[in-house]
Amino acid sequence: MTASVVVTGLGVAAPNGLGTRDFWDATRNGKNAIGRVTRFDPSGYPARLAGEVPGFVAADHLPSRLLPQTDHMTQMALAATDWALADAGVEPADLPEFDMGVVTASASGGFEFGQGELRKLWSQGSQYVSAYQSFAWFYAVNSGQISIRNGMKGPSGVVVTDQAGGLDAVAQARRQIRKGTPLIVSGGVDASICPWGWVAQLAGGRLSTSDEPDRAYLPFDREARGHVPGEGGAILIMEAADAARARGARIYGEISGYGATFDPRPGSGRAPGLRKAIELALADARAEAGDVDVVFADAAALPDLDRVEAEALTAVFGRRGVPVTAPKTMTGRLYSGAGPLDLAAALLAIEEGLIPPTVNVEPAEEYGLDLVNGAARTAEVRTGLVLARGQGGFNSAVVVRAVD
């Protein structure tokens, strides 16, 4: 018998809300957070819109000791971890250090920090490059800094699978808890809205070049034209259900199922892997398609990828067979932060009995999706499915369930 793993704390740094309450208030009301890039002057670039986290001042949340050695994404991840631990009622100093681990995801590492150091290297010389560049850019740095700050020495690591990574990290955290570590900090926070990160994203060929915040990112719409990048994400406190109950913790829900697949080589003629990932996650959760009350879609906003996702959903759930939503239309795509943020939204949807909306989108009829668009929908939500795909063929699916 495999142990149940639950979420007991949430910490959110999202473009439409700093902190879980702000985020949920904005999300349930469909508040758009996409706007023109302010972290650098985007006027010389083909893509100029982003979902930026507003009002995050690192010095308000972190000791000065950490500021010179951390990228923007790490600073947000550390603050979100503090909030998630407080939300869970966990005081790390009171727990055995090997009983706590950290498994986060990262899509790009600390690009903004790295860009600053590369600039110093070329303009001033190698002696001006910060010693902290040795790790501040690194994919695993959020896990490492969270571990050090909170004295967590249990199993830790990072998963790098582009946007699928946030769900893959949660799955890895669940594995470590089942192997015996009582508590794992998981999730993902990414942020690379800087010129270096921007050109890397542009090279991927998936960015929307629209200048209209409400027309730029339109998944499942006939006008779909790529996505808007966002920054931020969510940190989840995950615990063995027995341990959480024993300490009387508030439980948001259970991480009940997980499936991950890799797409076949392009041109092979074999089917894409997303449908199989969904089926694996449902089987892992011992759930039927009919049990699922809402799907949080990956929502790539490229016609081919939207079609693949719509076909997977209609194959598993039937035509218009399940409510589908993409709150990320308010924030842009958050890379490794997207899956954990959608998990947070799914858990809050369970708590409130409300499916947050997809904004700006007029779904194309031929996709056959029951897209919750325009306004939130009141519904009893007991089981949610969250999907995330990473560039390069990664497909991941997680089932979350209400706990009685």
Added chain:
Amino acid sequence: MSAQEFTLDSLKRILLEAAGMAEDVDLGGDILDTDFEDLGYESLALLETGSRIEREYGITLDDSVLTEARTPRALIDAVNAHLMSGATVA
């Protein structure tokens, strides 16, 4: 030409620029003989601090200076020895 002197105040300023300050540490106190580790500065913080001292004072410190100087007094003495010897040669 008289040699520049490297003082505790200079070291504190550079430490703060290079690596900030831990929450439970008071650099304003009597720290000359406190171990850097107890002040919250690990080897990387000292590497960054050493690199900034080198840039500011136009000197090159041996790696061993940073690994062997366990306290502010030891580092200040090592830097001043370097500055003095440089001044003598000049």
